[in-house]
Amino acid sequence: KAGVTQTPRYLIKTRGQQVTLSCSPISGHRSVSWYQQTPGQGLQFLFEYFSETQRNKGNFPGRFSGRQFSNSRSEMNVSTLELGDSALYLCASSLRGGIGELFFGEGSRLTVL
């Protein structure tokens, strides 16, 4: 059974650009959550989607957005990139509607120059 798949694994952008990251959850999982991991702040929750609806959102600016498609795949977008957005972005999927066990992907490493 395939795990959570995130693409791209690595990317480099410059300040002011935007980026889109993709996440394919485990087959049958309908909840997808996104997290940002940085050395200083650790792992922080961005948002959660279930059946194409955002049900929960963390304390991040509006430059961070996401969406979920009918096949449960999810994308997150960061606009007007800042140096501080450099991080590992992790996606997690859950079978129990977002309150059960979370399974994480390998992450997308974003570097903003």
Add this chain to the structure above:
Amino acid sequence: KQEVTQIPAALSVPEGENLVLNCSFTDSAIYNLQWFRQDPGKGLTSLLLIQSSQREQTSGRLNASLDKSSGRSTLYIAASQPGDSATYLCAVGGGGGGTSYGKLTFGQGTILTVHP
């Protein structure tokens, strides 16, 4: 606001030792607690999930306990091996008010080094 603290921040032990990693959280109104392992530059691997109604879970050489009323969990690793070297993260679901869907609150992790 839920806050999670892990002690110690780093731990170095010789191979074969039994060890305990500690996790504490401020709001006991949780619905579960998960322990993860993270290797450098990698994603998170789920090790154990404890539901709020449970006291402990075991998987191989790993045993995790939960004392919800005191806001504490421990991860016990028996007979440690060099391959156990990684960062261990504790995360709680729920507590702190607000909506809990998909949201885990993580500790800062314990960096474990097991040397031969």
